[in-house]
Amino acid sequence: xxxxxxxxxxxxxxxxxxxxxxxxxxxxxxxxxxxxxxxxxxxxxxxxxxxxxxxxxxxxxxxxxxxxxxxxxxxxxxxxxxxxxxxxxxxxxxxxxxxxxxxxxxxxxxxxxxxxxx
Amino acid sequence: xxxxxxxxxxxxxxxxxxxxxxxxxxxxxxxxxxxxxxxxxxxxxxxxxxxxxxxxxxxxxxxxxxxxxxxxxxxxxxxxxxxxxxxxxxxxxxxxxxxxxxxxxxxxxxxx
Numbered sequence: 001x002x003x004x005x006x007x008x009x010x011x012x013x014x015x016x017x018x019x020x021x022x023x024x025x026x027x028x029x030x031x032x033x034x035x036x037x038x039x040x041x042x043x044x045x046x047x048x049x050x051x052x053x054x055x056x057x058x059x060x061x062x063x064x065x066x067x068x069x070x071x072x073x074x075x076x077x078x079x080x081x082x083x084x085x086x087x088x089x090x091x092x093x094x095x096x097x098x099x100x101x102x103x104x105x106x107x108x109x110x111x112x113x114x115x116x117x118x
Numbered sequence: 119x120x121x122x123x124x125x126x127x128x129x130x131x132x133x134x135x136x137x138x139x140x141x142x143x144x145x146x147x148x149x150x151x152x153x154x155x156x157x158x159x160x161x162x163x164x165x166x167x168x169x170x171x172x173x174x175x176x177x178x179x180x181x182x183x184x185x186x187x188x189x190x191x192x193x194x195x196x197x198x199x200x201x202x203x204x205x206x207x208x209x210x211x212x213x214x215x216x217x218x219x220x221x222x223x224x225x226x227x228x229x230x
Contacts (some may be wrong), residue, residue, distance in 0.1 A: 004161075009200030040222060040223075041207075041222055042209075042219075042221050042222050042223060043207070044205055044220070045217040046217070048217065053221075058217050059219075079214055090161050090162070091147065091152040092161070097151075105167070105168075106164045107162075107164065108164075109160075109161030109162050109163070110161050111160055111161055112159075112160070112161055113157070
């Protein structure tokens with residue numbers, strides 16, 4: 001298994017540009033998540049999905065959109081990039097969520113995408 | 119919102135010593151806590167978790183202690199090794215919320 005893969009690894013955008021961050025997992029996990037990590041800060045949840053066709057907002061969803069057409073893929077879309085969206089973006093997946101079993105609850109993270117908006 | 123904080127932003131220990139990383143949380147309703155390790159340039163990696171009905175849980179070289187009275191969580195790493203150098207995050211789950219809340223992290227540096 002490749003686990004969780006993310007592309008691209010790095011990207012520089014100009015203000016107002018748009019882009020899609022790709023995330024794919026091959027573990028047949030139901031749950032997928034997008035986080036952002038600002039320098040010296042913890043992770044903040046942007047959006048998550050409990051299964052194909054179902055998405056929900058996290059803590060900081062403004063400026064982002066997601067879709068989940070398949071179990072494997074969970075792309076994150078930035079429509080009008082702003083400097084405040086400069087961050088490292090992590091995608092994660094888990095089989096279950098808070099079922100009380102770490103073997104299924106554990107979130108597996110991708111390597112991240114470092115995005116700079118100038 | 120939630121408040122998950124760490125007492126020390128950095129911690130340096132000698133190789134072979136034990137490390138203790140602390141975390142304070144503010145929501146007494148939180149029922150599940152996780153420690154993650156993040157190495158430079160990588161995504162967070164699950165280390166160990168604990169539910170609120172427990173006060174101690176042990177893994178391989180790691181122990182998590184939960185003190186609900188003072189809302190404090192700690193991660194103990196035994197016989198710290200250079201490969202343990204990383205940033206460690208605690209995260210908490212509040213049953214009323216839809217996501218985990220992460221602390222800002224503590225950078226652990228192991229001195230050979």
